[in-house]
Amino acid sequence: MSAVMIDEGPSPEDIARFSDTEGYCPDCGEAVYDNAEVCPFCKSMISGRVRSEQPVSDWFEHRWKSVVIVLTILGLLSGVLYWLF
Numbered sequence: 001m002s003a004v005m006i007d008e009g010p011s012p013e014d015i016a017r018f019s020d021t022e023g024y025c026p027d028c029g030e031a032v033y034d035n036a037e038v039c040p041f042c043k044s045m046i047s048g049r050v051r052s053e054q055p056v057s058d059w060f061e062h063r064w065k066s067v068v069i070v071l072t073i074l075g076l077l078s079g080v081l082y083w084l085f
């Protein structure tokens with residue numbers, strides 16, 4: 001971002017475009033404005049930490065753990081049912 005050799009300020013369209021830039025919360029991965037100070041979803045302080053790309057790996061990691069937990073519960077349930085009947 002350099003203002004050298006530009007003697008006009010940014011136009012209102014440019015300002016609107018920049019303020020609409022979206023990023024992703026580094027903590028919960030939800031889409032947020034990249035100039036937001038606090039994530040509207042998880043209330044984390046994200047000023048200066050907004051990611052430009054969605055942290056898919058974090059999301060997948062969380063989902064993966066959830067799937068393992070569900071499968072473990074299902075396995076325990078099926079084992080109980082096996083012994084009951």
Ligand SMILES: [Zn+2]
Nearest residue numbers: 025028039042
């Ligand atoms: Zn968040």
